[in-house]
Amino acid sequence: MSSSGSKSFSAALKPGLRRAMEALAKQFRGRITRVDAPRPDEVYLDADPVMAGALCSTLYKKHGARLAGVFAEDARTSERAFLVYQIYALDAVGGFVVVRLALPPEDPALASLTSAVPAVNWQEREIQDWFGIRLLGHSNPRRCAMHDDWPPVHPMRKDFDLRATLPPFRGERHKFREVEGEGVFQVPVGPVHAGIIEPGHFLFSVAGEPVLYLQLRLFYVHKGTEKLFESLLIPHGVRLAESISGDSGFAHATAFCHAVERAAGVEIPARARALRTICLELERLYNHVADIGAICTDVAFVTANMHAMRLKERVLRTNEHLTGNRLLRGMACLGGVRFDFDAGRIGALSGLLDELGNEFNDLVEIIRSHSGTRDRLETTGVLSPKVARDLGIVGVAGRASGIDRDMRRDFPHDFYDEVQFTVPVFSEGDVQRRLAVRREEVYQAISIIRQTLNKLPDGPLRTEVREVPPDRVALGFVEGWRGEIFHWVHTAPGNRLARCKVKDPSLQNWPALSEAILGNIIPDFPVVNKSFNLSYSGTDR
Amino acid sequence: MFDILRKSLRTGVVTTRYPAASPEGTCHARGRPEIDWANWKDARTAAAVCPTGAISHVEAGGCRVARLDLAKCVFCGLCADVDDAIRMSTGWEYAVRRRDALAWGARYRLNGDGTHGGLVDGPMTPGVAREGDAAPGASDSIEALGEAIRRRTREIFGRSLHIREVDAGSCNGCEIEIVGLNSPVYDVERFGIRFVASPRHADMLLVTGPVTRNMELALKKTYEATPEPRLVVAVGACGCSGGIFGVNYATRGPVDAVIPVDVYIPGCPPSPNALLHGILKAIGHDISGQIR
Numbered sequence: 159m160s161s162s163g164s165k166s167f168s169a170a171l172k173p174g175l176r177r178a179m180e181a182l183a184k185q186f187r188g189r190i191t192r193v194d195a196p197r198p199d200e201v202y203l204d205a206d207p208v209m210a211g212a213l214c215s216t217l218y219k220k221h222g223a224r225l226a227g228v229f230a231e232d233a234r235t236s237e238r239a240f241l242v243y244q245i246y247a248l249d250a251v252g253g254f255v256v257v258r259l260a261l262p263p264e265d266p267a268l269a270s271l272t273s274a275v276p277a278v279n280w281q282e283r284e285i286q287d288w289f290g291i292r293l294l295g296h297s298n299p300r301r302c303a304m305h306d307d308w309p310p311v312h313p314m315r316k317d318f319d320l321r322a323t324l325p326p327f328r329g330e331r332h333k334f335r336e337v338e339g340e341g342v343f344q345v346p347v348g349p350v351h352a353g354i355i356e357p358g359h360f361l362f363s364v365a366g367e368p369v370l371y372l373q374l375r376l377f378y379v380h381k382g383t384e385k386l387f388e389s390l391l392i393p394h395g396v397r398l399a400e401s402i403s404g405d406s407g408f409a410h411a412t413a414f415c416h417a418v419e420r421a422a423g424v425e426i427p428a429r430a431r432a433l434r435t436i437c438l439e440l441e442r443l444y445n446h447v448a449d450i451g452a453i454c455t456d457v458a459f460v461t462a463n464m465h466a467m468r469l470k471e472r473v474l475r476t477n478e479h480l481t482g483n484r485l486l487r488g489m490a491c492l493g494g495v496r497f498d499f500d501a502g503r504i505g506a507l508s509g510l511l512d513e514l515g516n517e518f519n520d521l522v523e524i525i526r527s528h529s530g531t532r533d534r535l536e537t538t539g540v541l542s543p544k545v546a547r548d549l550g551i552v553g554v555a556g557r558a559s560g561i562d563r564d565m566r567r568d569f570p571h572d573f574y575d576e577v578q579f580t581v582p583v584f585s586e587g588d589v590q591r592r593l594a595v596r597r598e599e600v601y602q603a604i605s606i607i608r609q610t611l612n613k614l615p616d617g618p619l620r621t622e623v624r625e626v627p628p629d630r631v632a633l634g635f636v637e638g639w640r641g642e643i644f645h646w647v648h649t650a651p652g653n654r655l656a657r658c659k660v661k662d663p664s665l666q667n668w669p670a671l672s673e674a675i676l677g678n679i680i681p682d683f684p685v686v687n688k689s690f691n692l693s694y695s696g697t698d699r
Numbered sequence: 700m701f702d703i704l705r706k707s708l709r710t711g712v713v714t715t716r717y718p719a720a721s722p723e724g725t726c727h728a729r730g731r732p733e734i735d736w737a738n739w740k741d742a743r744t745a746a747a748v749c750p751t752g753a754i755s756h757v758e759a760g761g762c763r764v765a766r767l768d769l770a771k772c773v774f775c776g777l778c779a780d781v782d783d784a785i786r787m788s789t790g791w792e793y794a795v796r797r798r799d800a801l802a803w804g805a806r807y808r809l810n811g812d813g814t815h816g817g818l819v820d821g822p823m824t825p826g827v828a829r830e831g832d833a834a835p836g837a838s839d840s841i842e843a844l845g846e847a848i849r850r851r852t853r854e855i856f857g858r859s860l861h862i863r864e865v866d867a868g869s870c871n872g873c874e875i876e877i878v879g880l881n882s883p884v885y886d887v888e889r890f891g892i893r894f895v896a897s898p899r900h901a902d903m904l905l906v907t908g909p910v911t912r913n914m915e916l917a918l919k920k921t922y923e924a925t926p927e928p929r930l931v932v933a934v935g936a937c938g939c940s941g942g943i944f945g946v947n948y949a950t951r952g953p954v955d956a957v958i959p960v961d962v963y964i965p966g967c968p969p970s971p972n973a974l975l976h977g978i979l980k981a982i983g984h985d986i987s988g989q990i991r
Contacts, residue, residue, distance in 0.1 A: 305913055313948055322948045327916045349917050352896035354864045354878050356871055357914055378913045379868045382949035390750075397750035397775060398943050404872025404968070448878075461703055467882035468713055474879070475723075482729035482787075484970060485872055488775040496780075524703055695870045 170198045174251025178221045182255075185216060197420060199253040199569070200633055207259040207268055210244070214257075214271055223248045223255065224550060225271070227644055228281045229659040230289045232316045233260075236656075240266040240291055243659075245633065245644070249568045254633055261291060270296035277550025280665060288314035303377050303698075306332050313385060320385050337363035337371050345680065349378045353684075356694035360683075367679040372672045376697055383699040387658035392418055392626055392649075393492055395658065399645065400487050403662055403696030405445050408437050409638030410660070410696075411490035413645040416571060417634025417658075418492055421649050422626045426572075428615035430494030435573035435610050436507070437486050437495070439603040442639035444473040446596040446603070447518070449691050453593050454525060456685035457534040465521050469514060476510040479503060494620025504611060511604050518600055535590035539686030541674040543585055551670050553641020553663045555690050558595045559587035565637035577609040587674075592689040599639075625653040640664065640693065662696030714886045715972075718979075718986040722972050729776050730790040731769055731965075736805045736822040738784050739765065741814045745778035745785055751936065751943045754778055762806050762819060769793060769801040770939035770953075773967035792987045794964045794977030798955060800824055801939065801965060855928065856902050856982045859891040863901035863925065867918045867957075868911035868950060872968040873935040877905065879971040892978065898924040903981065904931045905974075908938035909950040910957050922958045930981050933960045934974065936967045 171179070179201055183190060192204040205213055217223035227245040234240065239260040246255040261268055270293040272279045282293045283302035290312035293299065301308075307328055311318055337344070342365045349357035359375035383402060387395050399414035400407040412434055419426060426434075451466020474484040480503050481489040481496075489495055499507065525531055541551065543560035556563060564581040566574040582598035584591035628651040636643045641663030650656040667690060675686050715722055732754075742756040742765035749755075753771035757764050779785045795801055805821030864877055880887045881894060895901055898921045910918055922931070933954035936942035941952035954960050964977035979986055 311948075318948070320947050324912060324948055327912050327914075349914065350865055350898075350921050354866075354874055354881075354894060356866045356869070356874065357917065378917070379866070379911050380913060380949045381868060381909065381911055381944045382947045383944075386944065386947065393748075394750040394943075397773060401870040401872070401937075401943055401967075404870040404875055407870075407872065461707065464883050465706070465710070467879070468710070468884060471879065471882055471884045479727040482727060482776065483774070484728075485875065485968065487773070487872075487967060488729060488777075520706055524706060527702055693871060 171195050171201065172198050172251060172253050175199065175201060175248060175253035175255070178248060178251065178253075178255065181220065182213070182216065186213065196630070196632065200256065200420075201253070202256045202258055202631070204258050204260070207242075207261060210257065210259055211269055211271065211274070214244070214274065217246045217255065218275075221248055222250050225275050225278055226254075226550070226642070227646075227659070227661045228271075228278045228285065229646070229661075230285045230291055230314070231648065231657045232289060232314065234263045235316065238263055240289060242268055242285065242291065243646070244271075245646070247569075249563055252569050256633070265292075266290070267292040267294050269294050272296050272298075275550070276548050276669075277666065279669065288312055290315065300333070303380065305375075305377065313382065320382060320389055332375060334361050334373050335371070339365065341365045342370065348375075358694050362680055362683070364680060368677050369675050369680060369683070372675050374668055374672060376668065376694060378698065379695050380698040381695075384658055384660055387655050387660075388650075390654070392653050392655060395655065396490055396492060399660075400490065402660055402699060403664070403693040404485065405693065406441065406638045406640060406643065406662070406696065408441050408486040408490055409636045409643050410645070410662070412438065412572075413634045413636040413638075413643045414647075414658075415490055415492050415634065416636065417632050417645040417647040418626060418649075419623065420634060421630040421632035421647055422623050424493055424621050424623050426494055427618045427621060428573075429498075429617045430620055431572040432610050432614050433495045433499060433619075434490075435577070436499075436607050437481070437489055438572070438636065438638070439607050440473060440477055440480075441486060442603045443514070443600060444470050444477070445639045445691075446600050447473065447521075449688065450521070450525070450593055450596055450600075452688050452691070453535070453589065453685055454531060456688050457531055459525070459528060459531045462521060462525050462528070462531070465517070465524065469517055469521065472510065472514065472517075476506055479506045491620060492623040494618070496619070498619055499614075504614075507607070508611065511608055515604055518604075522597060532590065534682075534685065535593060536588055538589045538682055539674040539678055539689060541587040541670050543587060545673050546587065546670065549669050549673070550666055552666050553637075554592060554595050554599070554639075555667050555670055556641065557581065557583045558591035560585040563642075565635055565642045569635060571636060573610055574606075576613060577606050579606050589685055589689040628652075638663065640691070641667065660699055662693055662699075664692035664694070664697040667692055668697060713883050714889065715884055717972055717975070726789055728789050728791065728970065729774050730788040731772060731774060731793060732767065732776070732778050732785050733788050734767055734803075734822070735784040737818055739782075739805070739807070739815060740784060741782075742807075743813065745782040748777040748781050750775065750777070758809065761809055763809050763815065764804055764806050765815075766802060766804040768940065769803070769965045770798060770963060771936055771942065772965060773936050773943065775967075791966070791970055791973040792976045793966065793969075793973065794962055794980050796962055796980070798939070798953075798960070798963055801963060850983070854983075856930070860903055860978070860982055861893050861895045861901050862903045862905050862978070863895055863898045863921065864905045864907075865898075865918060865921050866907050867914040867938075867954065868909045868944075869907035869935065869937060873907040873938070876968045876971055876974060877907075877934070880974060882971075885971045885975065887975065887978075890975075890979065898922075899926065901925050902929060903978070904929065904958075905934055905978070906931060906938055906954045906958075906960075907934045908954050909941045909944045909952055910954055911950050912948070915951050915957055918954075918957055930961045931958055932962045932964060932977055932981050934964050934977075935969060936965060939963045939965050942967070
């Protein structure tokens with residue numbers, strides 16, 4: 159499986175990825191100690207940690223790559239090292255290069271990439287908090303994933319017990335950055351918010367009405383999820399994945415299944431791929447419709463939201479008809495899906511699409527005809543394409559700020575290479591465009607489901623996934639409704655996982671909120687926040 | 700403006716008639732697992748596939764005590780897939796006032812191969828005898844006093860209830876369904892129920908979990924900020940029992956590990972109808988089975 163040097167890459171490797179690998183191997187001769195290509199679109203490079211910065215720069219500048227994820231693993235027992243993984247997505251060639259850096263077990267440290275790639279700011283701090291790996295030269299090395307009152311533990315280390323009891327939270331005195339000046343005052347909000355939403359703390363610094371600076375304090379709902387995966391049998395992990403972010407349960411479970419299936423080398427039956435695609439689009443539908451309504455509520459146009467909530471309920475009831483659960487829970491399983499769509503269910507789904515097509519048109523027209531709504535949404539909460547690129551913003555928020563990326567098109571998974579769809583992209587980056595991306599994606603989702611139903615293949619619902627062999631690594635990915643979701647697994651003996659890394663798009667996108675709100679007034683914060691609608695639980699895990 | 704009015708008029712009333720009549724379209728819902736206790740041949744198969752430990756068993760003295768804890772159940776139906784003695788119901792009225800009323804158990808004699816030889820006793824739930832409103836014991840007992848206060852609470856809140864929702868660690872699944880209560884389809888305001896922005900305005904806390912270590916203090920402070928008399932309803936498998944997360948370094952487990960709970964609504968997540976059933980139960984309107 160492994161090879162070194164530049165000549166013998168797996169012939170199955172995607173051509174574009176192979177060319178990139180050959181160029182890298184030539185440039186970094188001797189500094190890349192091992193190359194693994196377990197799959198045509200996934201290559202692992204073991205590199206000398208001192209070369210990480212140069213590799214990053216080359217990948218970005220010469221190969222159009224972007225750093226889509228950074229995480230660590232405690233491999234002190236098996237490899238006498240802490241491992242840091244950097245996932246580079248080569249969107250143009252549809253492949254991933256994963257750089258693997260081995261750090262010494264005592265006092266591990268690595269040069270931070272945050273100043274070159276601001277997109278990894280939070281992820282590097284998370285590694286620092288959870289593994290005790292120092293990220294040298296980080297511009298803001300304060301704690302991020304663990305609050306300041308946490309004792310000096312590193313919960314993701316293997317010698318830390320999942321069931322350990324930590325002393326109770328006493329209330330932290332987090333050192334926020336100070337914003338001073340005449341007439342500047344601070345408005346703290348949360349963690350318990352006014353609406354029916356998740357907990358987090360926001361500190362606004364304002365002078366008069368406009369916001370000068372917004373600091374976010376998240377990780378209030380950290381539940382030890384990644385550590386918990388290591389204690390579960392792999393099939394039970396599917397149910398845990400459903401509970402990472404409630405509104406993306408099916409997408410997370412599917413990303414997890416993809417990772418395990420790729421590790422096991424299992425092919426998924428065509429019918430299962432089609433049904434997964436339908437469920438992913440149903441999840442997109444109910445969330446997008448709900449968000450469009452909620453954005454209207456936040457500018458006091460409640461009538462539109464009432465219609466949106468009615469339509470969302472219609473989708474949820476169809477979900478229940480199709481899968482037994484309104485949020486599609488229980489549908490995902492390793493190797494395929496659990497429930498088939500018989501003629502009655504397909505009829506119900508077609509009925510939903512017909513009705514929703516018309517009703518959604520009406521909703522769009524109501525919003526369009528209401529000039530007051532448009533006044534509030536246009537030029538509000540602007541995230542410029544430049545800032546979006548620097549922060550590595552993904553998904554809906556990225557596409558509203560000129561980032562033309564969609565895993566469904568660039569890395570087609572499940573049934574997406576067998577249907578036609580367009581990816582809406584706008585460059586203005588305001589609330590109106592984030593609404594517009596959702597609006598267009600609702601139409602695309604309806605079309606994708608229709609096309610899938612027209613081509614629905616016959617055949618089995620799932621391939622049996624037996625015990626997954628140990629010591630395999632694989633990356634699973636899905637374009638959820640919010641953006642790209644990654645699950646990365648490293649299998650262990652006994653059908654368990656040595657490590658499961660979960661990356662929700664929210665983790666990537668939260669810093670965008672602090673940028674988009676600058677210069678806006680606090681009363682517009684709810685609508686700006688809602689236009690991103692990021693998951694706290696998906697971020698905090 | 701007139702288009703908006705016309706659309707509303709054309710849409711008409713969309714509010715569900717539940718609890719006055721059967722809710723629409725719930726015959727496809729996957730509710731709780733129902734176990735044919737008398738004919739349950741082997742609890743081990745179902746326990747092995749249960750992701751949350753809702754189905755569990757303990758062996759002692761040639762017998763096995765098999766349990767189903769609805770508080771932990773995520774209604775996934777994996778147990779029913781592998782065990783003929785279990786089928787998934789389509790119900791939703793599962794809210795109870797006592798945590799232990801959600802746990803059922805039965806004792807079986809064991810055969811040599813570990814299968815069940817026969818039912819020794821059960822099925823039973825330790826909470827079922829005490830579930831309901833009847834106050835146990837003498838009238839001057841603390842329990843009776845507590846019950847009188849609770850009854851008075853329900854009288855006070857009977858016609859107007861203000862709810863503060865607290866996410867103390869949930870995945871946001873429960874919140875999606877709680878938000879649904881405000882939709883025109885469920886419209887909780889028809890019961891005089893409103894969601895409010897501050898615990899100081901609230902009569903009831905609707906709490907989702909598992910309570911994380913980082914939210915424990917915020918939950919306690921929210922509880923203390925809520926004027927008495929106050930009710931607490933724990934929502935979802937995680938709120939009732941800690942769910943698939945349980946207790947770990949980052950979570951404290953169920954809501955009742957941190958503040959006292961009046962009603963438990965199991966489910967993952969409980970549907971708006973299930974939430975409505977539990978909320979009304981907490982204020983003394985038991986609508987269970989009214990529509991059959």
